[in-house]
Amino acid sequence: MVIPINKITLKLGLWFFFVMLIVEVCLFFFLHTNMVKDRVEEELTALQARGNSHRDVLEDVYHEDTLRHIAVMEQNADTEVIITDQEKNIIISSSKLDKGEQAILSKNINTVPRNGKVLEQEWRSEEYISTVSPYTAGEQQGYVFMFKSTSQVQDLISRLTRHFLVAGVLTAALLLLTILFLTKSVTTPLIRMKKATEKLSKGDFSVDLPDMGEDELGELSRSITVLARDLKHLKEERSEFLSSISHELRTPLTYIKGYADVARRKNIEGSERDRYLDIIYEESEKLTDMVKDLFDLAKMDQNMFVIHREKVQLCAYLRGICEKMRPAFKEKGIELEADCQKEIHVMIDPLRFEQVLLNLLDNAIKYSGSSTKVTLSVKREKGEVVIEIKDEGRGIPEEHLPFIFERFYRVDKSRSRDLGGTGLGLSIAKELVEANKGRMEVKSEAGKGSTFLIWIEEVAG
Ligand SMILES: Nc1ncnc2c1ncn2[C@@H]1O[C@H](COP(=O)(O)OP(=O)(O)OP(=O)(O)O)[C@@H](O)[C@H]1O
Ligand SMILES: [Mg+2]
Structure with a gap:
């Protein structure tokens, strides 16, 4: 696996790694301290229970044999016992007293509950951990001291710590690998895209990015x-x-x-x-x-074309435009019919919209023969108003229809030029309709005629 080391991989990877490492260390620390604490507590409880059971035996049969028996038992175990009287004078002990035991024995023990208590729990610094249980056998009263060497506890704990360290190092290594893999899978596409955009900025548009999924x-x-x-x-x-x-x-x-x-x-x-x-x-x-x-x-x-839309009574407005155009139609022998009797109001810029209609009517004159008819009608359709300009002229062949609104597009260049056309009329008309929040379409059949349709929203009167 080749991993490209670059800025973003490194940055992301390091961030992830350190955050996860801190989380891991905190977690391990917490676990470790708790386990150690539990372990030591277990040891102390076991020690105290052992002391209590010796106490029970003593209280049952207080006899020299019993005392000896207890001492012998402890000689064979990894714990020690010291049995004293009320004044802490040693009656019997399982082994010779050493300094650590003496130090604990000389501690002031005050009152001890019947179930005993912990005398020393500092497993880190002291030689022994220790508990004491009181006994009362007839006249005889005293204490059963239990000891356990801390070296054993320390051994146990250091083994636990070693396990923790191994687990920690292994998880960190695994983490590092996962992070490298993850950052690679994030950064490789990013780098690819960066290269693609660099290409774009240099004017090379042949960008070929593979499918990178749904994310x-x-x-x-x-x-x-x-x-x-x-x-x-x-x-x-x-x-x-x-x-x-x-x-x-x-x-x-x-x-x-x-x-x-x-x-x-x-x-x-x-x-x-x-x-x-x-x-x-x-x-x-x-x-x-x-x-x-x-x-x-x-x-x-550049969106600098200012449009001032206002409420317009459509039919009156259209009739006005038709009157303006009538002489031109008459001159070419074309009949112009306006069909609009309804009360319809629309929001348009009257001047700009007039430019649209004049362009369309001008086309109808230019591209129709004499003795034909041009109809301008208005209908309501699904909450919208449709203005329809229909002629019986030469029509537009189907293959030209998709391009008719493009700038400078003319069906028959030389003939339109003779008629004075530059091919800009329809593109301007379409943009103006869209600026008036409408849309425009054309239907046409070569030889039969064309129909231009404009949809605009109707407003309340
Ligand atoms: N009503 C129509 N009937 C037949 N062909 C049409 C009609 N309207 C437009 N065309 C065709 O669409 C082309 C583009 O029309 P457009 O109005 O954009 O340009 P033009 O009329 O040639 O020039 P301009 O309007 O800029 O003076 C025309 O050249 C013509 O070939
Ligand atoms: Mg035109």
Whole structure:
């Protein structure tokens, strides 16, 4: 297993390790002290019980034989006994008294309960732990002192401590391995993603991150992939847009330059020159319109396009626009019918929305033949209002429909240009509808006609 040691692995790993180590040490310390305490208590209770049982025997039969018997018994055990009278004069002892025992014996024992008491429990510093039990056998009264050498207890405890140390070291090693494995599994994807974002910032959008599962890391990696795709799309769109603009500007400019060149020749007739100047004027108009449209789009892109929505009585508003457009329809021999009798109110920016409708009606005129009909109607549908602009013109072939709202997109470039189109009208219309919190769609069939639909929310009158 190769573990890449880098900053984050090291930082995370060390943090984990030290926190867990502190927890482990505290836990082990607590366990150890408790076990030691229990162990010593057990020893003391056993010692005291042994003293008490000697006391019982003595009280039953106080006799020299009994005393000797007790001493012999203790000689064979790892405990010692000293039996004294009331004044602590030794009657019998299981072995020769040493300093430690004497020191305990000389302690002031005050009153001793019948069940005995602990005289010495300092297993760490003293030579013996000890208990005392009082006895009363007829006239004779005294004490049974029990001793146990602390070296045995210390042995026991140091064995316990060794076990604890081994267990501690083993757990720490295991902990270290687990942490290394865990941090590796967290940091490897992170490092991969870091590399991917570095690539992105250098303009290389070919990010290929593997599926990292359903957790937060997986989500992050998916977001980075989406970001890379979006950035790539944006970059392509931008260069496409720039090349479209330069292309669109070049055509009228070529015309203007060409006709201006011809018009300034000395040997041409005045009427011919006027014709050329007319063309130059028309082309510059087109250029001006296009630059204005582009400027609008740029403002929309930067969200600087101010929309002032207000409550508008839709049918009256639409009828007004139709009246404005009627002469243009008449000129081309197209019938314009407005079908809206209901009381419907909507929140729109009347000026911007008019621009939408004018664009759509202008298209209907441009792309329909004479003696056809254009209908503008309004319906209610599931709490929304649908404005429908239907023509019987040339329609839009199905394969073009998905792109019709894109900037500079025209079905038939040369023919639309002849009709004065730049392919910006619909893209502006769509953005304006969306800025008015509506949405727009198109249905069309080549040769039969097109229908543009706009949905907007209805508000109370
Ligand atoms: N009602 C319609 N019937 C048939 N084709 C249409 C209709 N409306 C739009 N189109 C097609 O969609 C294209 C894009 O329309 P759009 O309004 O965006 O641009 P344009 O009319 O060519 O130019 P502009 O509106 O900027 O002067 C048009 O060139 C045309 O091919
Ligand atoms: Mg148009």
